[in-house]
Amino acid sequence: MEPEKTETSEKQNSDHFRSEKYSMDSFDVLGTLGVGTFSRVRLVRSKDQSHMKPLALKILKKTSILKMRQIKHLRNEKEIMEQLDHSFITKILGTFQDDYYVFFVLEYACGGELFTRMKKLGTFPAQDAQFYIAELVLALEYLHDKGIVFRDLKPENILIDRLGHIKLSDFGFAKAISDGKTYTMCGTPEYLAPEIILGKGHGREVDWWALGVLLYEMLAGYPPYYDDSPFNIYQKILLGRLIFPPHFDDVICSLISGLLEPSIQKRIGYKQNAASELKNHAWFSNIDFSSLLAKECASPWVPELMSEDDTSNFNTYPDSLDQPHAPKFTRDRDPFIGF
Structure with missing residues (x-):
């Protein structure tokens, strides 16, 4: 299937759900993809x-x-x-609610x-x-x-x-901060930047730090700072003793060191043109970011599917038998109006 046809199909699907109201009666449920x-x-x-x-469907x-x-938060x-519309970010097609x-x-x-x-x-080879990190650079640049x-x-x-391309998902911790800072401590311990742990206020630089952690984990098989205890993880992050496996070459060490720089002012991602600084790094010298954004580059792995609704690439979860009580409020005081 050609990428441009896929994008057109996604746009038509999005327009359909944004333009009309619907409920659970609008869908046939096929299985569970994940639980939170x-x-x-x-x-x-x-x-x-049609x-x-x-x-x-996130419930x-x-x-x-x-x-x-x-x-x-919700x-x-x-x-x-x-407000998001990007090739490498999961699209929301609509929202609705019932009593539960x-x-x-x-x-x-x-x-x-x-x-x-x-x-x-x-x-990962x-x-x-490189392919997945480059697509994430484009997604984070857009955000x-x-x-x-x-x-x-x-x-x-x-x-x-x-088609094997990434889709950034779960925006539960995302926040619009423009050029300011936010002070909430949130995220996954192994991926937290030092400024989040210290509560000094943080901005977009924390995403580039997390990208460095992800790149390290992809190539090493484990994150740069890890422990069974979140407290010990925080201690290691703040100490900043970055040790590279022997198979990491000088170029990748340079990139990861720049992303995992404890000093915000020295970190790759601090400058206004952070994404451009990353794209111009030697490790991405063979990447055509324009072609990548257009999904013209072959992905390293394309899922093999039996059908469009194949869920074999997800874990298996039992169906929930939980039937919660409906919250008690009158419709004119319903805090969920607007979904």
Whole structure:
């Protein structure tokens, strides 16, 4: 399938769901793709015969959202995702709700999580890592140009589409900060930049730090700073003793060292043209970023699928038997109005 046809298909699917209201009755449920603290992602297919492409439906429990005081957090995620339209970022196609749940309708990336691929291979060949990291540079550049910091870059939040390209997903920690700073400590311990741990305030530079952690883990099979205890992980990050495996060459060590620079002012990603600085690094000398953005470059791995709704690249989860109580509020005081 040609990339441009795929993009056209995705655009038509998006326009369909943005232009009309729908409910769970609009879909046939095909299986579960993943589970979270108070959410579950299911594979669904529209009952509308003209829009039969599989979709991912993120289902969030209202009682849990209220209990954990996450309404503002959830609205922020929705509002950020609705303004994004990029080849390497998961598109939100619409939202709706019932008495029990809030629903996000998302495009389906059938290749599963990059995390699963990493576990299977152990380490990536350098050219494979280069391909995925280069696509992430383009996705993060797009977000940062919009004044959005992602704040949760890790293999579990990177999906692979049916052509083998990445889709950045899960914007639960993303925040619009423009040129300012934010002070909330959030993210995954191994991927946290020092300024997040120290509570000094942070900006887009934390995403470039996390990209350095991801690149190191892709090539080494483990993150640069790890431990069973989050506290010990933080201590190691703050100490900053970066040790490279013997098979890392000077060029990759230079790039990772620049991304994992504890001093924000010296880190690759601090300058206004951070993405350009990365693109011009010697490690990317053979990458044509324009062709990559147009999906004209062959991906290192293309999922083999039995059908469009094949879920074999995802873990298997049992169906939930949980039937939560509906939150008690009148419709005119419903904090979820707008989904």
